Amino acid sequence: MRARLNDVVAGELADGGAVPALTCYDFTTALAVVGAAEEAGQPVILLVAPKTAAGPGGMRLISALRGLADAASVPVLVQLDHAADPQLILAAATAGADSVLADGSSLEPAANAAFVAGVVRSLAGLDIVVEAELGALPGDEDDASAAAEADPAAGMTDPALVAGFLAASGAGLLAVAVGNVHGNYKGEPHLDWNRLGAVKAAAGTVPLVLHGASGLDEADLARAAAAGIGKVNINTELRTSTLAAVAEALPGMQAAGQNMLGLLGVWRGSAAATAAWALELLRPGTRNL
Ligand code: 13P
Numbered sequence: 435m436r437a438r439l440n441d442v443v444a445g446e447l448a449d450g451g452a453v454p455a456l457t458c459y460d461f462t463t464a465l466a467v468v469g470a471a472e473e474a475g476q477p478v479i480l481l482v483a484p485k486t487a488a489g490p491g492g493m494r495l496i497s498a499l500r501g502l503a504d505a506a507s508v509p510v511l512v513q514l515d516h517a518a519d520p521q522l523i524l525a526a527a528t529a530g531a532d533s534v535l536a537d538g539s540s541l542e543p544a545a546n547a548a549f550v551a552g553v554v555r556s557l558a559g560l561d562i563v564v565e566a567e568l569g570a571l572p573g574d575e576d577d578a579s580a581a582a583e584a585d586p587a588a589g590m591t592d593p594a595l596v597a598g599f600l601a602a603s604g605a606g607l608l609a610v611a612v613g614n615v616h617g618n619y620k621g622e623p624h625l626d627w628n629r630l631g632a633v634k635a636a637a638g639t640v641p642l643v644l645h646g647a648s649g650l651d652e653a654d655l656a657r658a659a660a661a662g663i664g665k666v667n668i669n670t671e672l673r674t675s676t677l678a679a680v681a682e683a684l685p686g687m688q689a690a691g692q693n694m695l696g697l698l699g700v701w702r703g704s705a706a707a708t709a710a711w712a713l714e715l716l717r718p719g720t721r722n723l
Pocket of ligand 1: 457481515516575615616617618644645646647648667668669670671
């Protein structure tokens with residue numbers, strides 16, 4: 435069903451929960467994620483990666499996910515993730531996205547804020563929630579191994595910049611860098627909880643977003659939600675589990691009369707199980723810290 439992203443996030447946050455946002459490269463995965471959310475009776479966000487959006491049929495996928503979201507029995511939101519191209523952002527908003535991450539994290543903070551403010555202006559009247567990222571997460575959204583050599587301490591969000599950045603940019607959600615990385619962590623992840631607390635205090639009513647959730651301890655994810663993170667982005671975990679399930683099932687499905695329907699069933703089942711795990715972990719009112 436239709437809902438406004440910030441209302442949904444605020445609702446989950448109010449009770450110590452967070453909304454999982456899962457990257458869907460395709461309709462089969464999205465179908466599984468929405469099914470898991472309906473089963474759990476919780477809202478969910480379908481993330482579309484920028485390379486998917488800019489690739490073949492990208493805008494048609496966003497429109498299809500819009501239809502899937504509208505038909506769901508729980509609030510389902512569609513977000514264009516990590517987009518730095520204003521044209522792509524406008525196209526995604528027009529195709530049916532509820533929200534975009536206007537990613538100016540490669541820019542200096544002032545230029546980042548100006549970029550986000552430009553996106554907010556360009557979407558005025560479309561009721562699109564614009565997320566921004568202050569600081570820069572190491573790693574690559576589509577390549578799990580890219581973060582392995584990166585230093586998570588580089589580019590962490592500076593709490594002193596947060597209030598000014600939000601005022602200048604007009605962002606409705608703020609993605610933070612507090613030791614989190616996209617893809618596989620090199621060694622034990624260590625989130626900077628003091629920094630997260632200071633960023634939360636400076637952000638006021640603007641909800642925070644934790645990217646790079648794959649590979650964090652379940653206890654860390656629950657603690658992040660309790661510490662005021664309202665949206666948790668998960669991609670690598672979903673890719674890893676889906677690819678492993680499909681790889682294991684593939685020879686049997688080939689032997690069983692080239693059973694494509696069976697293979698897609700395995701794909702959906704695996705993606706739904708990962709989504710159900712994330713929904714349960716971040717469910718409001720279930721904190722046990
Ligand atoms: P992971 O791939 O590390 O889960 O990160 C996902 C993400 O932050 C998408 O924006």
